[in-house]
Amino acid sequence: MPDTADRRILRHLLADPAAPAATLAERAGVTTASLWRRQERLREAGVLKGIQARIDWRALGWEVEVSLRFTLDKTNPRAFDEFLAALRQVPEVTEIQSFLGSVDWRASVIARDMAHWQQVYRDRILTLPHISELDALMLVATIKDSEELAL
Missing domain, CATH: 3.30.70.920 (Lrp/AsnC effector binding domain/regulation of amino acid metabolism (RAM) domain)
Incomplete structure (x- = not known):
């Protein structure tokens, strides 16, 4: 189950999926290394399915x-x-x-x-x-x- 930091990461990832990892980590209040670990854990849990390009x-x-x-x-x-x-x-x-x-x-x-x-x-x-x-x-x-x- 995602914790508060995971939810912050997801919230900022939804708001700006193209943000660089360092920017996303800063916005979510975690280190870049922690961001990578948490994203991988969210992928393994099936919460984060991937990041897609959305075409207009x-x-x-x-x-x-x-x-x-x-x-x-x-x-x-x-x-x-x-x-x-x-x-x-x-x-x-x-x-x-x-x-x-x-x-x-x-x-x-x-x-x-x-x-x-x-x-x-x-x-x-x-x-x-x-x-x-x-x-x-x-x-x-x-x-x-x-x-x-x-x-």
Whole structure:
């Protein structure tokens, strides 16, 4: 279980993941050596899964983001596996989540523009196997995008 110093490290790491180790250690009130040991212990415990680059796809010209919700035809015992295998092959899919309830899967899809979105939707999404219901929600604005919690 993380202690107070671990929580400070995590809090500062979330706030500025690109901060150099010495800066992060200073902000968290620990030595750099202690920071490295604590981070390694947090990784081994599965608390700290890694540090990722977050890409702003819009800055790279991908203007359209759509959240798709899929309900599958559950009469085929291979439906989930076959659907997932096909969905993973769609290069514009940036995230896939599975759910319990009326929606089985959710996927985030990006496209350069509306013409590209229509092509992806027609050629790649609608051809996925075993879909019984599909709902598309186009992103208008992101109000909050944070993994920060009170630590």
